[in-house]
Amino acid sequence: MDNDQLVYIETEGSCANCGLKDTRALTIHHLDATQPKSELYDNKIVLCHNCHQCHHQGKGPSAEEFIDIKARLIVKTLTRPGLNALKIASRKKGVSANPFMVNHLVEMRYLKCKEVVSTFMDDNDSTIEIVSEAIYEISAEGQALLARWKLK
Numbered sequence: 461m462d463n464d465q466l467v468y469i470e471t472e473g474s475c476a477n478c479g480l481k482d483t484r485a486l487t488i489h490h491l492d493a494t495q496p497k498s499e500l501y502d503n504k505i506v507l508c509h510n511c512h513q514c515h516h517q518g519k520g521p522s523a524e525e526f527i528d529i530k531a532r533l534i535v536k537t538l539t540r541p542g543l544n545a546l547k548i549a550s551r552k553k554g555v556s557a558n559p560f561m562v563n564h565l566v567e568m569r570y571l572k573c574k575e576v577v578s579t580f581m582d583d584n585d586s587t588i589e590i591v592s593e594a595i596y597e598i599s600a601e602g603q604a605l606l607a608r609w610k611l612k
Contacts (some may be wrong), residue, residue: 461567463499463500463501463504464488464504466501466537466568467488467501467504467505467506468483468486468506469537470506470533470536470537471505471506471533473486473506474486474506475506475507475508475511476505476506476507476526476529476530476533477507477508477511477520477521477525477526477529478508478510478511480508480510480511482508485508485509485510486506486507486508486509487506487507487508487509487512488504488505488506488507489504489505489506489507489512489515489526490503490504491503491504491505491523491526491527491530500601501568502530502534502605502608502609505526505529505530505533531609534605534609534611535611537564538564538565538570539561539564541561541562542561542562542564542565543611545557545561545562545565545571545596546565546570546571546598546602546605546606546611547606547611547612549571549596549597549598549602550598550602550603550606550612551612553597554574554595554596554597555571555595555596555597556577556593556594556595556596557593557594557596558592558593559573559591559592559593559594562596565596565602566596568601569599569601569602570598570599570601570602570605571596571597571598571599571602572596572597572598572599573594573595573596574594574595574596574597575594575595576591576593576594577593577594577595578591578592578593578594579591579592580592
């Protein structure tokens with residue numbers, strides 16, 4: 461999943477500011493527009509063309525308001541257990557977790573699987589292996605996300 465898809469998913473296909481749900485009227489706004497623009501997930505927010513235009517004309521929401529909105533969306537997207545896993549991995553150099561609780565963070569490249577701790581093998585078919593617990597370490601991207609958004 462690329463970062464553009466993820467920012468549309470986090471707002472459920474609507475403008476992060478006014479809530480308009482018409483994908484034809486939505487665009488991606490970069491929170492930090494310095495060149496070259498960062499294409500990272502946490503630098504993007506979905507806005508309708510109206511909110512986007514008003515912002516750039518100085519009539520709409522401020523950059524600080526968009527940053528507040530994005531901070532809430534990040535917590536929603538990472539999930540509370542996922543955010544807790546990131547924080548623990550940052551402080552303790554690793555975290556033990558069930559993959560289904562943190563796999564989205566691996567896909568986003570914020571965590572890396574370091575070691576499988578516990579697996580389950582099907583008695584009838586030994587080719588089926590289910591990982592029930594693993595050790596994850598935080599990536600440089602994960603550290604940068606926590607620092608930038610003051611989530612530690």
